[in-house]
Amino acid sequence: MAEQNSINQKLKELLEGYKINLKETKFEDEVYKWEAIDHFQKHWDIDADDFIGMFNKAFQKKANLFYQNSWGYISKAVKHFPEEVRRMFEDLYDEGKALEERMEDFQEGAMELLPMVKKATGKSRLNHQQDERTISIYMAFRFPEKYFLYMDSFYREFCSVIGEPVAAAGEKYFHYLELAESFKNDFVLKDEELLAMHRSLLPDLGWDDKNLIVQNILYVMTNKEKGGNTRFLVANLTWNSKDWKEPTDDESSHKYVKEGGIPQESWNFDFENTRNTEKKVYGFAQFTNQPKLSGKNNLVIHHSKNKFVGFYGKAELFGEMRELGYNDKLGLTEITNMAGDRSLSVCLDNKIDNVKEKGYLEQKKRIGMVGFTYLQKVDTVNLILDEAIRLNPDQEKILSDIKFWLNDIKNDTDVKDMKNCPLNQIVYGPPGTGKTYNTINLALQIVDPAFYEEHSDDREKLRARFNELLISDWDNPKKGRISFCTFHQSFSYEDFVEGIKPVISKEDDDKEVEEGGIRYEIYDGLFKRMADRARYYSDGDEKYVMIIDEISRGNVSQIFGELITLIEKDKRAGKEEALEVTLPYSKHKFSVPSNLYIIGTMNMADRSVEALDTAL
Secondary structure, three states: OHHHHHHHHHHHHHHHHHHHHHHHHOOOOOHHHHHHHHHHHHHOOOOOOOHHHHHHHHOOOOOOOOOHHHHHHHHHHHHHOHHHHHHHHHHHOOOOOOHHHHHHHHHHHHHHHHHHHHHHHOOOOOOOOOOHHHHHHHHHHHOOOOOOOOOHHHHHHHHHHHOOOOOOOOOHHHHHHHHHHHHHHHOHHHOHHHHHHHHHHOOOOOOOOHHHHHHHHHHHHHHHHHOOOOOEEEEEOOOOOOOOOOOOOOOOOOHHHHOOOOOHHHHOOOOOOOOOOOOEEEEOOOOOOOOOOOOOOEEEEEEEOOEEEEEEEEEEEEEEEEEEEEEOOOOEEEEEEEEEEHHHEEEEEEEEOOOOOOOOOOOOOOOOOOOEEEEOOHHHHHHHHHHHHHHOHHHHHHHHHHHHHHOOOOOOOOHHHHHHOOOEEEEEEOOOOOHHHHHHHHHHHHHOHHHHHHHOOOHHHHHHHHHHHEOOOOOOOOOOOEEEEEOOOOOOHHHHOEEEEEEEOOOOOOOOOOOOOEEEEEEEOHHHHHHHHHHHOOOOOOOEEEEEEOHHHOOHHHHHOOHHHHOOHHHOOOOOOOOOEEOOOOOOEEOOOOOEEEEEEEEOOOOOHHHHHHHO
């Protein structure tokens, strides 16, 4: 019972994560599946006189759903043997027969037709590859209310989530149909918010898309789970003297190019190309084996002729070719196998030369025929980006954005998790890796999470909002909720908490001190002023943030004094173990409010990291 409750909780969390993803992305990368099925529903006619034309029209928006070999075979078969293929689909779509029997018959028909297709096309190495995934596409396109799109990868991941053994070969698709149907009935159909979100995005469908919603949840969320860590891929390109904005006549050692072919990477940095979207730029690299990269959080470094020529940040590799559309001018179909975030993708004006000699390929002497290599060390990538910035001052902003994204310790922190954000935290890393930069993100996620969620990709708006919330007038307690200071060797308890300072007496001051004489006043330090503002001037649940840059540069024990204990979560005001102290100069009682967050930054190489991390 406890185990089932745990599985149910995981599935509920899966749905909640998907809804957050849906709000952020509006499923921009996945909507093509709805478009493909909708297009098929409108054009499929098994009795069409022109079966070839109807078939190609119906599957026109198939995009990347098919394996290249699977579609290559069936498209050739229908071109040369349309009536045979028509009969195969008539039988496959006969719902009066068992699905397993129909699938076997379809595969046998494809196998029997294969020798004739080979002969007609002159392609002796052709194979039919009408496997479970391919047939699942045919079925989901024709009967979207009954069948689910299938991939072995997310089927296995889903089995792992729910603790279900993976079925034997030949039985996986049928097992998946059972699991997906149960997940739909027990969870998806009961989530009215989720269904309403989809209806708001696609309100005019003439068919039931709930099975496609289920498939999308499993695909998106299992890939999200796999793809959390950043990996660094160097992808080799055919040289292009026009910066990969259009095809060129440049010489190439690649056989395909020598024979007159146009390299598909010719448009990798053609940012104005209509094939790209507002957020994505689509590219290509020729691999003999598929790189083992998952998720959408990778860095692709484009390489050609021992030079680094550009970057794709937040990159995704698709695993198979996707068609982008037919180029009438060149007479070819443009394809892609990768995409980068448009705001983190750039072709370098000045390329980085001699990358092998500089050690930028790490242990590799060359990239080789496979078409790519991995980099293992973030330090190597930071050195590459540093050189790119030095060589390209006009592109410093986007290159710095790539570097800061790369080193963002909180890169994958969801806004929804900030309610559990620690009251005290240290952001540390090597010099120049964006620690101070990322305190802006952290502070806004705490102080104004709604704004951060809406504008997380717009650095200028985040910076402007941060400056708006940064306290510039300490005499106006209602203006500003973020403070910033830097520790140094001379910084003291008196600067931070409270102290006394000499003041030259004026004529209208206390008569006990002669005019021009010295008197002493007690004054509040930065932290006490911040704590008082958070305690006395907060409206409801307002949160306040104090950023301490280079926190390890000061004598932390001396600067914090007795407050090193009071800042602990359970010692804050209002908590069961709350503590307060009597301050040494003013003799006032003092405690630290629970709505004041402390963010420190420090160099990872600093020896006091461990001690500070324990205290803060």
